[in-house]
Amino acid sequence: MTAQPHWPWPRTLGARLLLILAAGMLLAHGLSFALLFYERAMATRSMMLSNMEDDVPLSVALLEHLTPGERIQWLPRLERRTYRYLLRPAQPGTALASDRARQVVALVDDALAHRYALRPRAVSAVPERYEVELTLSDGQPLTIEVTPSLLPIAQWLPWVLAAQVVVLLACVWLAVRLATRPLVRLAEAADRLDVAGQDAAIAEQGPREVATAARALNALQARVAAHVGERMQILAAISHDLQTPITRLRLRIESLEETPAHARLLDDVTQLGHLVREGIDYARSANVALGTPVQLDLPAFLDSVVGDYQDIGKPVERVPGDRATLQTHPPVLRRIVQNLIDNALAYAGSAEVGLTVDAQGRATIEVLDRGPGIPEASMAAVLQPFHRLEPSRGRASGGTGLGLAIAEQLSRTLGGRLRLSNRAGGGLCAGVELGAAAGDEGGKRA
Amino acid sequence: MTPHTDHILVVDDDADIRQLLGDYLRRNGLRVTQAADGRDMRAVLETSDVDLIVLDVMMPGEDGLSLCRNLRAGKHRAIPVVMLTARDEETDRIVGLEMGADDYVVKPFSSRELLARITAVLRRARMLPPNLQVSEAARLIRFGQWRLDTSARHLLDEAGTAYPLSGGEFRLLRVFIDHPQRVLSRDQLLNLTRGRDAELFDRSIDLLVSRLRQRLGDDAREQTFIKTVRSEGYVFSQPVVLLGEDA
Numbered sequence: 132m133t134a135q136p137h138w139p140w141p142r143t144l145g146a147r148l149l150l151i152l153a154a155g156m157l158l159a160h161g162l163s164f165a166l167l168f169y170e171r172a173m174a175t176r177s178m179m180l181s182n183m184e185d186d187v188p189l190s191v192a193l194l195e196h197l198t199p200g201e202r203i204q205w206l207p208r209l210e211r212r213t214y215r216y217l218l219r220p221a222q223p224g225t226a227l228a229s230d231r232a233r234q235v236v237a238l239v240d241d242a243l244a245h246r247y248a249l250r251p252r253a254v255s256a257v258p259e260r261y262e263v264e265l266t267l268s269d270g271q272p273l274t275i276e277v278t279p280s281l282l283p284i285a286q287w288l289p290w291v292l293a294a295q296v297v298v299l300l301a302c303v304w305l306a307v308r309l310a311t312r313p314l315v316r317l318a319e320a321a322d323r324l325d326v327a328g329q330d331a332a333i334a335e336q337g338p339r340e341v342a343t344a345a346r347a348l349n350a351l352q353a354r355v356a357a358h359v360g361e362r363m364q365i366l367a368a369i370s371h372d373l374q375t376p377i378t379r380l381r382l383r384i385e386s387l388e389e390t391p392a393h394a395r396l397l398d399d400v401t402q403l404g405h406l407v408r409e410g411i412d413y414a415r416s417a418n419v420a421l422g423t424p425v426q427l428d429l430p431a432f433l434d435s436v437v438g439d440y441q442d443i444g445k446p447v448e449r450v451p452g453d454r455a456t457l458q459t460h461p462p463v464l465r466r467i468v469q470n471l472i473d474n475a476l477a478y479a480g481s482a483e484v485g486l487t488v489d490a491q492g493r494a495t496i497e498v499l500d501r502g503p504g505i506p507e508a509s510m511a512a513v514l515q516p517f518h519r520l521e522p523s524r525g526r527a528s529g530g531t532g533l534g535l536a537i538a539e540q541l542s543r544t545l546g547g548r549l550r551l552s553n554r555a556g557g558g559l560c561a562g563v564e565l566g567a568a569a570g571d572e573g574g575k576r577a
Numbered sequence: 578m579t580p581h582t583d584h585i586l587v588v589d590d591d592a593d594i595r596q597l598l599g600d601y602l603r604r605n606g607l608r609v610t611q612a613a614d615g616r617d618m619r620a621v622l623e624t625s626d627v628d629l630i631v632l633d634v635m636m637p638g639e640d641g642l643s644l645c646r647n648l649r650a651g652k653h654r655a656i657p658v659v660m661l662t663a664r665d666e667e668t669d670r671i672v673g674l675e676m677g678a679d680d681y682v683v684k685p686f687s688s689r690e691l692l693a694r695i696t697a698v699l700r701r702a703r704m705l706p707p708n709l710q711v712s713e714a715a716r717l718i719r720f721g722q723w724r725l726d727t728s729a730r731h732l733l734d735e736a737g738t739a740y741p742l743s744g745g746e747f748r749l750l751r752v753f754i755d756h757p758q759r760v761l762s763r764d765q766l767l768n769l770t771r772g773r774d775a776e777l778f779d780r781s782i783d784l785l786v787s788r789l790r791q792r793l794g795d796d797a798r799e800q801t802f803i804k805t806v807r808s809e810g811y812v813f814s815q816p817v818v819l820l821g822e823d824a
Contacts, residue, residue: 371663374663374684375594377684377685379594380685382597382688385687385688386600386601404685407685411663425731425739426737426739428739428741431792432741434788438743438746438788439744439745442743442744461729461739465741
């Protein structure tokens with residue numbers, strides 16, 4: 132097996148696009164500036180050469196006609212940007228190093244019509260400086276000192292360059308964001324999408340590619356929803372039609388004389404009846420009719436649910452918690468909380484019900500018990516229909532393994548979710564996370 | 578004078594269930610007539626006095642819900658009805674104003690459970706003079722700053738926020754609303770408030786009253802709604818206003 136070479140390659144599409152575009156643009160920018168500088172160097176040199184061609188013979192002829200005293204006064208006036216005249220022998224130096232220098236010397240020689248013996252010397256390599264010495268007709272040495280250089284760059288040019296790079300990077304960032312944002316939103320919408328097809332579909336908008344993907348996802352959801360719906364209807368129909376025969380069976384058994392077998396038969400029928408009821412409930416939970424939501428006072432709601440259990444002598448307690456009101460569907464929420472309490476009663480024998488509101492204002496209803504809890508590995512499995520941790524125990528308490536599945540399904544119908552976790556010190560915490568609540572000034576209950 | 582034997586009319590399209598229920602109820606000292614559908618039911622009602630109707634929801638043709646609704650609109654409106662329902666019917670609608678049934682059992686039920694319901698409903702019907710069943714007529718009832726939604730079983734404050742009531746609290750409040758300005762003894766309250774789980778329900782009425790007071794915002798010193806009448810019981814002291822469907 133060969134190990135993949137590890138590049139520091141970013142993982143998000145946005146970062147990758149940003150990297151590629153930014154690198155490409157910086158490279159292109161660099162190239163065009165290099166070209167510009169090269170062009171400019173060429174232009175400067177050819178300008179210098181043609182200047183020298185005209186200028187050097189004129190200056191030398193002028194100096195020839197002046198007296199040595201007058202020559203000194205004229206020298207400053209003959210000085211040019213890249214070369215000047217000095218009335219002294221050339222400094223010691225080496226032979227000319229660059230082609231360009233040799234070219235310049237040849238040009239000067241041509242311009243002076245080869246009338247003078249030129250003695251060129253390279254004085255310094257960086258910055259390049261060389262001197263060409265000749266002897267005027269009266270014997271005085273004349274040196275042309277050449278210091279080739281580009282035209283100076285304006286002070287503001289680097290700043291403009293930097294500004295350009297910044298603008299470019301900003302544009303690239305904007306483009307990448309434009310390209311990836313709809314994708315992120317699509318992914319978020321797809322994540323929220325309810326497979327059973329209750330919620331509104333994903334909005335089919337944004338760039339055409341993203342809209343197409345959204346349409347495809349919606350179509351997929353519709354197919355899955357139809358499929359799930361059909362299965363649920365079959366389950367509901369079977370369960371529903373079983374009710375009459377089971378009722379008959381039960382009444383018949385009850386009319387028999389009481390024997391040991393009689394009690395066991397009744398147990399079986401009770402079990403059967405539970406299963407059928409839960410089956411219908413589960414089938415309906417995926418497609419429950421919601422009606423109009425009401426603004427619900429959650430503490431009062433939990434008090435009422437707990438009160439119902441206490442009235443029939445069940446050990447269910449309300450623990451003090453936060454206050455919140457929430458726009459929701461009380462009958463559905465009641466069913467969820469009842470299922471969680473029933474589950475706690477079946478496995479732990481008692482339950483506590485509380486309410487917490489987090490910093491973002493999300494309300495969570497918690498049903499707590501001190502039962503055996505759930506092994507971490509089974510946390511997801513217990514939300515599956517007909518799953519039971521300990522078949523014998525669940526059966527003894529009349530459970531069917533659908534209670535948590537129904538609660539989970541209904542929680543999603545309300546736009547919330549069901550979270551199970553084991554408590555420190557043993558037991559299970561079943562939390563129903565609901566949407567943002569209108570907190571009551573965050574006041575704690577006494 | 579021979580003691581009155583309650584006459585129960587069992588309406589179910591399933592002959593076996595009809596027969597089994599009839600046998601069981603007869604063994605428990607009730608007089609039972611059976612009917613297979615709405616036509617049979619009306620025929621029986623025309624010819625004899627019926628004390629309570631056991632009505633199956635799921636019937637071909639005229640179903641139990643429309644039968645019950647028609648019954649409530651006709652001259653036999655005072656006869657209590659216990660519905661036999663499947664789980665997927667909305668039990669709140671059945672006992673609420675919409676259908677007007679007095680109670681229900683969910684299939685598959687035990688015959689003992691049904692008998693308990695029948696007995697409880699009959700007892701309640703006897704205790705309530707018909708002209709005092711004020712709250713039957715309205716979905717929303719106003720008293721003080723509260724409105725009671727009798728179908729959803731919650732209180733609404735002025736802002737429209739819902740405060741649900743437990744079954745016991747709701748039944749107790751209904752009893753008070755049905756008898757405003759009348760002193761009710763603890764025994765009366767207990768009997769009238771006992772509901773679906775009569776056998777299990779043995780909570781002191783005082784505790785229930787204090788819970789309801791807390792819910793209504795009453796405290797022990799300032800009793801706006803439910804006043805204690807020393808050594809007699811309690812009285813609901815607020816005037817009650819019936820509101821329409823959508824008030």
